[in-house]
Amino acid sequence: MHTRSQMNIVIVGHVDHGKSTVIGRLLADTGSLPEGKLDAVRESCRRNSKPFEYAFLLDALKDEQSQGITIDTARCFFKTAYRDYIIIDAPGHIEFLKNMITGASRAEAALLVIDAHEGIRENSKRHGHMVAMLGVRQVTVLVNKMDLADYRQADFEALKEEYTAYLRQIDVEPVSFIPVSAREGDNIASPSPAMPWYEGPTVLGQLDRFRSGGELRDKPFRLPVQDIYKFTQSGDDRRIVAGTIEAGTVAAGEEVLFLPSGKRSSIASIESFNTPVKHSAEAGEASGFTLATQIYIRPGELMVRPSDPQPEVGTRFRANIFWVGRVPMSPEKEYKLKLGTARATVRLAGIVSTLDASDLRLSRTKQQLDNRDVGECILETTRPIAFDLASTSETTGRFVIVDNYEIAGGGIVLENLSGGETILERHIRERESHWETGNVLAADRERANRHRAKFIVITGPPHTGKRALARELESLLFRNACSTYYLGMAAIEHGLEADLRRHGDHAEERLRRIGELARIMTDAGQIFITAIDDADDRDIETLKLLNEPNEILVVGVGENDFVSTTPDLDIDSIDDLFLAVSRIAELLASKEIISDYQI
């Protein structure tokens, strides 16, 4: 069994500063090219009477050759005596920043190439900045084309000083600087006789010195819940919480807490396929668990250990964002946030400052983030999410932003700003200040209807007879001369919601529409009834807010697992429909929504 370790390295730098040549050299000098490849490329250069370039070795794709620039992240494999490397060639051309980001985010270390002759250019700075934001902590700077500077130590030192000063401003400290000539092979695989003044490692030597992985194991336990599986149809009754452990370790029997829902349970078993029974799992593992108690949780929650330092929960936070979308990021629009396995609707609530990564110019006046801007911003989600600050836990403290189906930006969380008014609360406040009523007042309607208005939400697991109950309640109230209406979900789906059906998950927007509708119906004096599958605390809270200032009544059917919500009425099961309906009617009477003699 081979147990050699493997490491991903990214190579970045301004276009034409020599990345491809460095890679070509690394491949050639470690003997990693297919046999005869080098000769074949040399031969083809001779035939076309153009000078041989190590960079040609990389030109695997035709359009690359035709455009003369590296268009995408390409991966090359080579090995040293110590370990195997995958070198990710991230394009230097500004057009391809997206590709550079893709490449760099997969790397554990970066080589940043700067042309000694041309000096620090726009992308030398931008890439230095991006690599740091992406979380690559080990950066080595290759000062290339030293042959053009006659291998002068002074030139190398001057560039080193200038670039170190730049990196210091963005809190990056490179591991090392190496003077090289990729074309001539100086300091790539073997020390350069032309630069006896340099005493550090060669590029290959430096690669082998980079550290790999490690520390994540020792951090607080974090598992973003990716999915909940139950393969009952295949005769498997396990209910498995699945996800990849981002940090820390966990063992069977331990207590766990899910955020933002606040639900608790403990780990009954660690599940896996084709392995010996597992008693613990650690950072990096794509794992699965069964829980000791039946709780209802959703993908996107963060599973943590209650005794560990806790993550943040909130709807508003400060973040550093880099934007690579064609259309600018603007406060006018809604976006989708993906943080760990959580997804949420998000808005740009404010821009603190923007940074032009090329010249580090700071602006405090920009109203939007343009393509390739980096900005310190305030973001607001419509529902609470659990996260960490990037400074304490990197992998659970970063996110991407989706605009119009595309990942258009990424960012790291700097500070939790939650606690103030949420987007929803502000919406309600503004809505109510503009609400327009006719001349008929709520009190007039109550007097005429001889009951008060109410929004009744019946919720519980699917197939518990909630709909039948809701309809029966409507009939009973109607027979007793109440002004009432039952809203069926199918009616919404094909009507109010028809415009949403093409968009995948729109549960949040559906809820908003139901809530707004309830506000209107209760304003019209109705007892407005609806049945919703598996509403959680947050759903109820949202409906309650949206229906304000009118009142909501929650009926739980079967097993609900609310943490903060106490339903006004719990009905274990609807064996006797008449009895269940009567209980709701009695409750309405006791709350003086309807009067006793009405039923």
Place this chain on the structure above:
Amino acid sequence: MNHLDKLEAQSVYILREAYREFKSLCMLWSIGKDSTVLLWLARKAFFGHVPIPLVHIDTHFKIPEMIEYRDRMALEWNLNMIYGENREAVVAKQTFPDGNTDRITCCRHLKSEALKRTLSGEWPRYRMNHDLKRYEPDEKNEPYTGVIVGVRADEEGSRSKERYFSPRDSGNSWDVGDQPPEFWNQFKTDFAPGTHVRIHPLLDWTELNIWEYIERENIPIVSLYFDRGEGTRYRSLGCWPCTNPIESSSRTLSEIIDELGSGSLAGVAERSGRAQDKEDGGLETLRRDGYM
């Protein structure tokens, strides 16, 4: 975690992400070693189950053992097994083995076209009935919007540029120059109507990793990969008229791993036994048309 554990964890994460995000998802199974490892990884991801339909394109020229192996595993592992084909081209003999087309055109007919129309649901799909142990026309014909494929970056040049989640437009074509960014394990899981996404959980694996993993997990693979006494074995599997075995006497997994490790195959491309790659434009031209 060693390097195989890391590769496995990443692939499992990708598979779960695909399963979570795509309502209409399928996985291509060519019967070869890579997509068989992929299938095994799905069993890892879903704790012994494979809740994703497997699609195989039957060219009618596959080495017979491949089909026999496919159906045996489908029954044993309780797979939702589907195949599709280009019936018209086979019946009209518009193929290379029938002497009526060149190799590339044959691939285009029997594979690219068949695949495209099977995925879109335009052409019939056949599904394994586990009670009757035979295939039946499948009534479901919704297009697959997520297609999981077992390509690896180290296979050849054009594959080294793929993303884990790679969008294709309705014509199946791939815009290599303008791909969405992919970082921090966040992938393109939102897609516009009329487009679909190819998902590549094995992108970071090498040929050697695949064999090491097959050995570690003891995954049953089709015996064509081993020398069975003739001093040859297949390194890459396809249709019999266009696939040649390589000279090798490796009879076991560990012999294959040693052979790859020794570098004796280092100068030889993995797909060198696949004749269609060598024709003009070769694999890359085919890939742009949606070939896997």
